[in-house]
Amino acid sequence: MLSLKKLLGRDDKFFDLLEEGAEEAKAIVDLFANSVKKTATGSGAGISLDEFVQARRKEKRIRQTMIDELSKTFVTPLEREDIEALSFALYRIPKQVEKIVERLSIYPGRVPEAAFQRQAELMRQAAEAVVFMVKQLRGGTNIEKIREAHDRLQFAEGEADKVMLSLLKDLYQGPYDAKELVILQELYEMVEQAVDRCRNAGSIVVQIVLKHS
Numbered sequence: 001m002l003s004l005k006k007l008l009g010r011d012d013k014f015f016d017l018l019e020e021g022a023e024e025a026k027a028i029v030d031l032f033a034n035s036v037k038k039t040a041t042g043s044g045a046g047i048s049l050d051e052f053v054q055a056r057r058k059e060k061r062i063r064q065t066m067i068d069e070l071s072k073t074f075v076t077p078l079e080r081e082d083i084e085a086l087s088f089a090l091y092r093i094p095k096q097v098e099k100i101v102e103r104l105s106i107y108p109g110r111v112p113e114a115a116f117q118r119q120a121e122l123m124r125q126a127a128e129a130v131v132f133m134v135k136q137l138r139g140g141t142n143i144e145k146i147r148e149a150h151d152r153l154q155f156a157e158g159e160a161d162k163v164m165l166s167l168l169k170d171l172y173q174g175p176y177d178a179k180e181l182v183i184l185q186e187l188y189e190m191v192e193q194a195v196d197r198c199r200n201a202g203s204i205v206v207q208i209v210l211k212h213s
Contacts, residue, residue, distance in 0.1 A: 014076055014083055015138040017066045021090035022134040022201075024059045026127040028094040029194070031055060032101065033120035049105045052098050063091045078137070082208045086134070089201035093127065096194040103187055109180050115167055119191040122160045126198035129153040133205040146209045153202040160195040164188055 031051060066087045070076070076083055104111060129152045136145055167188050171181060 012077075012138065013069055014066070014073075014078065017062055017069065018083070018086060018090070018134050018137065019131075021059065021062045021066070021087060022131045024055070024062060025090050025093040025198075025201075026124075026131050028052065028055045028059070028097050029120075029123050029127040032097050033124045036116045036120045049101055052101045056094055056098050059091060059094045063087060078208060079211075082204070082211070086201065086204045086208070089197070089204050090130070090134070093130075093194065093197045093201065096190065096197050097123075100187065100190045100194065103183075103190065107183060107187070109183070112184070115170070115188070116191060118163050119160060119167075119188070119195075122156045122163065123191065123194050123198070126153055126156040126160075126195050126202075129156065130198050130201045130205075133202050137205065137208065143209055143213050146206060150202055150206055153199055157195050157199045160192050164192045 035051075066083070070080060070084060129149045133146055133149045133153075136142055136149075168185065171184055171188070176184065
């Protein structure tokens with residue numbers, strides 16, 4: 001017999017899925033940051049697209065499971081629209097990283113991996129903050145902890161903007177032809193957008209917490 005908690009949809013499956021989504025997003029960000037570091041220092045092979053494709057499959061399964069559970073659950077622990085919005089925001093983080101890796105894999109020129117290191121580290125910091133914030137939802141939405149993590153997230157985003165400006169300055173003044181300049185600028189912007197994806201997910205968590213505080 002189903003428990004009343006299960007019947008009303010008050011079980012932890014949605015928190016489980018949101019946390020899994022955040023963790024998988026961070027795992028892909030970590031994979032990217034580690035790959036960039038190894039390539040830049042010469043301690044490893046180049047970035048492998050296959051690794052990211054495999055990692056993204058896990059995120060897609062989590063996302064599809066969330067959609068399925070929302071379609072068949074009458075009562076949810078958080079508002080249905082909030083769960084959907086956060087789930088989609090988390091899904092977009094690894095999707096953005098995969099797009100970056102796809103572009104890097106087909107770029108025929110010299111990729112300045114060292115230039116991506118600081119951006120990748122800030123992306124990692126942002127993803128860590130998102131994981132922390134998502135995990136707070138299960139325990140009852142501690143607004144102070146959420147705000148502290150959100151501050152870290154905003155700091156990472158602000159630093160990413162500064163790094164982006166510095167990279168563009170070096171790019172504009174460097175020995176690049178027109179095609180290289182356009183491609184590298186787009187790549188730098190795509191990495192910055194990955195940090196923005198993390199910020200968007202964190203902002204949704206803040207909205208959820210404020211709604212229930």
